[in-house]
Amino acid sequence: MNSNIGSYEETYKKFSWSVPEYFNFAFDVVDEWAKDPNRLAMLWVGENREIKKLSYQYFQTRANQVANVLESLGLRKGDRVLLLMARIPAWWELVLGMIKLGVVFLPATTQLTSKDIIYRIEASNASVVITDEENATKFDVIRDKTPQVKHFILVGEKWENWHSYNDLIEKASLDFNPKEKTKKDDPLLLYFTSGTTGYPKMVLHTHSSYPIGHKITGYYWLDLKTEDLHWNLSDTGWAKAAWSSLFGPWNTGSTLFVHNGKGKFDAQLTLELLSEHKITSFCAPPTAYRMLVGLDLTQYNLEKLRSCVSAGEPLNPEIIDIWEEKTGLVIREGYGQTETCLLVGTFPEMLVKKGSMGKSAPGFIVDIIDENGNIASDHHEGDIGVRTNPIRPVGIFQEYWEDTQATANSIRGDWYITGDKGFRDKDGYLWFVGRADDVIISAGYRIGPFEVESALIEHPNVLEAAVVGKADNARGQIVKAYVILKPGVEKTEALSHALQDFVKQITAPYKYPREIEFVDELPKTISGKIRRVELRERANKLSI
DSSP: OOOSSOSHHHHHHHOOOOOOSBOOHIIIIIHHHTTSTTOEEEEEEOTTSOEEEEEHHHHHHHHHHHHHHHHHTTOOTTOEEEEEOOSOHHHHHHHHHHHHHTOEEEEEOTTOOHHHHHHHHHHHTOOEEEEETTTHHHHHTTGGGOTTOOEEEEESSOOTTSEEHHHHHHTSOSOOOOSSOOBTTSEEEEEEOOOSSSSOOEEEEETTHHHHHHHIIIIIISOOOTTOEEEEOOOTTSHHHHIIIIIHHHHTTOEEEEEOOOSSOOHHHHHHHHHHTTOOEEEOOHHHHHHHTTSOGGGSOOTTOOEEEEOSSOOOHHHHHHHHHHHSOOEEEEEEOTTBSEEEEOOTTSOOOTTOOBEEOTTOOEEEEOTTSOBOOTTOOEEEEEEOSSSOOTTBOOEETTOHHHHHHTEETTEEEEEEEEEEOTTSOEEEEEEGGGOEEETTEEEOHHHHHHHHHTSTTEEEEEEEEEEETTTEEEEEEEEEEOTTOOOOHHHHHHHHHHHHHHSOGGGSOSEEEEOSOOOBOTTSOBOHHHHHHHHHHHHO
């Protein structure tokens, strides 16, 4: 099957953005696909394997009802709503309805605690909360601390002191005519950053920039066709859901596969569902792929699967090798942030360099920038930047909400600075080194944690690893590794020495971890990223 992008070089060279003055993803994209009553928007599978098939026309009607409901409650364009629920169809109905009305929605992950929720409500001044039965109690215990919330809406059974979503929808008109159209720069949504180094910032995206920017994500990187059945493992509260469970796929008219799984990731169940439902396109984080390759992939029928991608954190090359050996498919990596759409990717038909993020996505100029705002030379480590002048690309966030200083700090000359470190090779491929705060400087050497972590997990006894810098009088910093061993492996000093020697063989000897601590778990953000800041604090507190 031919790819959508065809020749990367030609497409990149000829690409240009087209942004209308008025744009609304729900009206201008979803409702257009809904003109075909048979076009399937979602194949939903519940926790007990129950199935729902929902058309684009279904979501068009439900979105109209949602917009009417929210308007009847007094919400107007620009008001903010916190949306926290599992992977159930109502999440998509609500998002599309809010887009139609012009309400700013704040997706939140179900992993948030009540304390996290208070912070988000206060920071955004959200006036409405919408959630499901599984998460409603988190809000009940904080009502007296969030007086700005005027309405609490519950999807599911009827509860005291909650509006019933089902009751409200039943009374709502099936048609919706907005009093005011959404302009291209009107606020669309607020995402909270992962918070790897501090309190999450609020990232503002607009009606045109984010949905239109994700045409690149869906059409070129995911390479989706209208006949594809696409599965993205992301929780609805993560920005990756916008990338790969909403704007990206539905820009292409393809069908979303959604599994409302509960609890920890189940690798065996994932492979069963990939096989049973004949999934053609798969998007998963590195953690999931690491667990999947631990099973016998040959026992599952993955013949319909034609495209596999990964994003969120770099994927270790050895995992890509195993996946390709067992499935015949190469996992293509992509890079972007909560603040952006896809910025860099390995696109179909492009030469794959395992471990590299790929090249700049069409419509973007992404490069390595030095401290003076100049482009760094090949193989010279610097900041990953996106050119925003003279043309600001579609898909870049508008601002950090009500934080002019943080917004200003993200710009260096003509570039938006992502906060990540990387380098560019002689062929123009970009390689991720680590978050700027994560890079370790030891005896004058700059060491990216990812390379050391990748070396460690190649060892047959290692399940997961995280690497940080620990203060040292002689070297400034030393490399310290926190390692989770595979089940049944004994934590011994001899194994620690063996791992150090192993890393010396895999990568440059000066990068080996001079300290190894065996742990049972690693601290992570709600989006599954390792909180190295917490591990650094732990390591350096112990060294004082």
